[in-house]
Amino acid sequence: xxxxxxxxxxxxxxxxxxxxxxxxxxxxxxxxxxxxxxxxxxxxxxxxxxxxxxxxxxxxxxxxxxxxxxxxxxxxxxxxxxxxxxxxxxxxxxxxxxxxxxxxxxxxxxxxxxxxxxxxxxxxxxxxxxxxxxxxxxxxxxxxxxxxxxxxxxxxxxxxxxxxxxxxxxxxxxxxxxxxxxxxxxxxxxxxxxxxxxxxxxxxxxxxxxxxxxxxxxxxxxxxxxxxxxxxxxxxxxxxxxxxxxxxxxxxxxxxxxxxxxxxxxxxxxxxxxxxxxxxxxxxxxxxxxxxxxxxxxxxxxxxxxxxxxxxxxxxxxxxxxxxxxxxxxxxxxxxxxxxxxxxxxxxxxxxxxxxxxxxxxxxxxxxxxxxxxxxxxxxxxxxxxxxxxxxxxxxxxxxxxxxxxxxxxxxxxxxxxxxxxxxxxxxxxxxxxxxxxxxxxxxxxxxxxxxxxxxxxxxxxxxxxxxxxxxxxxxxxxxxxxxxxxxxxxxxxxxxxxxxxxxxxxxxxxxxxxxxxxxx
Ligand SMILES: [Fe+2]
Ligand SMILES: [Fe+2]
Numbered sequence: 451x452x453x454x455x456x457x458x459x460x461x462x463x464x465x466x467x468x469x470x471x472x473x474x475x476x477x478x479x480x481x482x483x484x485x486x487x488x489x490x491x492x493x494x495x496x497x498x499x500x501x502x503x504x505x506x507x508x509x510x511x512x513x514x515x516x517x518x519x520x521x522x523x524x525x526x527x528x529x530x531x532x533x534x535x536x537x538x539x540x541x542x543x544x545x546x547x548x549x550x551x552x553x554x555x556x557x558x559x560x561x562x563x564x565x566x567x568x569x570x571x572x573x574x575x576x577x578x579x580x581x582x583x584x585x586x587x588x589x590x591x592x593x594x595x596x597x598x599x600x601x602x603x604x605x606x607x608x609x610x611x612x613x614x615x616x617x618x619x620x621x622x623x624x625x626x627x628x629x630x631x632x633x634x635x636x637x638x639x640x641x642x643x644x645x646x647x648x649x650x651x652x653x654x655x656x657x658x659x660x661x662x663x664x665x666x667x668x669x670x671x672x673x674x675x676x677x678x679x680x681x682x683x684x685x686x687x688x689x690x691x692x693x694x695x696x697x698x699x700x701x702x703x704x705x706x707x708x709x710x711x712x713x714x715x716x717x718x719x720x721x722x723x724x725x726x727x728x729x730x731x732x733x734x735x736x737x738x739x740x741x742x743x744x745x746x747x748x749x750x751x752x753x754x755x756x757x758x759x760x761x762x763x764x765x766x767x768x769x770x771x772x773x774x775x776x777x778x779x780x781x782x783x784x785x786x787x788x789x790x791x792x793x794x795x796x797x798x799x800x801x802x803x804x805x806x807x808x809x810x811x812x813x814x815x816x817x818x819x820x821x822x823x824x825x826x827x828x829x830x831x832x833x834x835x836x837x838x839x840x841x842x843x844x845x846x847x848x849x850x851x852x853x854x855x856x857x858x859x860x861x862x863x864x865x866x867x868x869x870x871x872x873x874x875x876x877x878x879x880x881x882x883x884x885x886x887x888x889x890x891x892x893x894x895x896x897x898x899x900x901x902x903x904x905x906x907x908x909x910x911x912x913x914x915x916x917x918x919x920x921x922x923x924x925x926x927x928x929x930x931x932x933x934x935x936x937x938x939x940x941x942x943x944x945x946x947x948x949x950x951x952x953x954x955x956x957x958x959x960x961x962x963x964x965x966x967x968x969x970x971x
Pocket of ligand 1: 722723
């Protein structure tokens with residue numbers, strides 16, 4: 451049975467001789483708890499101030515509340531409170547109700563200790579199931595309280611170090627992905643900063659901001675399983691590339707599901723490409739099925755992708771990116787309120803200034819090797835057609851120097867009979883030699899016309915060659931002449947049948963489409 455107020459007064463924490471002992475505050479005995487605020491909920495002023503005195507003298511920062519309701523309000527507004535010490539019998543909202551309400555709000559990382567004169571088991575169990583982590587029965591010696599706080603101090607320190615290790619692990623996962631694709635690391639950092647700015651403007655609690663940061667830093671972690679040919683493709687994706695790349699949210703979510711205490715991180719990874727109108731992937735979720743944290747990442751993710759430079763696209767100005775986001779919001783794909791916040795967030799933030807330079811020299815070497823591997827046709831000195839596409843995307847002048855540009859396809863028609871007759875290796879060598887000879891002669895020709903602005907490139911496509919030129923047609927006919935002479939030699943010496951196909955394209959047509967037309971014709 452609950453003691454009367456009078457009895458409770460008698461049962462108060464006994465000050466005894468300890469007040470004198472505490473004249474010299476010890477600040478280091480509760481090093482972890484001392485970093486946070488402690489809230490005392492106690493309706494008896496004397497007991498409240500006595501407990502406060504002890505705690506302050508143990509080096510803790512204390513807030514007080516005289517009933518459950520006041521305590522609840524303080525908890526909702528002060529995220530620094532990590533420990534609640536509460537009485538049970540209080541007017542208005544009692545201790546059990548207070549604990550239950552806190553549990554319902556999902557206030558994370560709060561420890562609660564009940565300090566009550568009620569000593570029956572049923573009340574104790576009721577308090578523990580309402581969310582209390584510990585239960586002390588008054589009257590209790592101050593050192594009893596101290597020893598319980600000392601244990602709690604260690605528990606919180608362990609929890610913090612566990613969280614730190616998890617954060618480090620996620621950081622390492624991000625870096626691992628970055629060592630495969632440096633851009634994704636930079637992208638993730640920027641999305642993290644942007645999302646956090648948006649979350650701040652939306653007054654989200656620190657704890658949710660932390661989840662958001664962890665989730666953003668690894669939102670694309672599934673890309674670790676995407677093959678280099680697609681992950682590092684400097685050109686635009688075709689349908690197949692897109693299908694493979696779109697697996698990255700599910701791949702990432704599978705990696706971390708059930709291994710991280712907070713499902714919201716997995717949710718961010720899985721859902722960041724969903725759209726509010728159901729047009730996203732992988733699940734086609736809609737409206738309320740998509741939580742606020744995911745909505746923030748969606749907006750930040752699109753914005754970064756628009757304003758960043760990629761090998762296959764030029765960076766868009768911030769204002770244009772925001773216009774695009776607005777139209778996406780108008781179509782019901784993303785959250786317009788978050789777009790508003792993003793606009794505010796980037797007012798004084800140049801997101802492109804966040805860079806993640808590769809950490810050591812070796813990574814630069816790996817990066818250039820990757821470029822060579824991607825652009826160079828295997829076992830020969832020629833770049834492949836993908837190089838032309840990338841170059842044209844980077845240097846607009848290449849296609850628009852004149853009203854039109856030209857592509858010439860040199861196609862070996864009787865490869866299989868040459869292979870049979872001469873053997874695969876010799877045929878392959880002959881194809882290389884043919885290209886080298888044409889390249890040499892065209893280089894000489896280029897030198898002779900150096901004063902005329904223009905570019906001539908020879909690229910490989912499998913066993914064939916593609917020649918690009920943005921010169922006018924008179925130069926083109928010279929090039930054709932050089933090629934035809936060499937084709938004739940190949941025919942005479944080795945019986946190679948080759949075709950030559952020349953096509954002229956309007957300068958506005960992307961090279962990628964031009965190559966497709968050339969090959970398909
Ligand atoms: Fe993604
Ligand atoms: Fe992303």
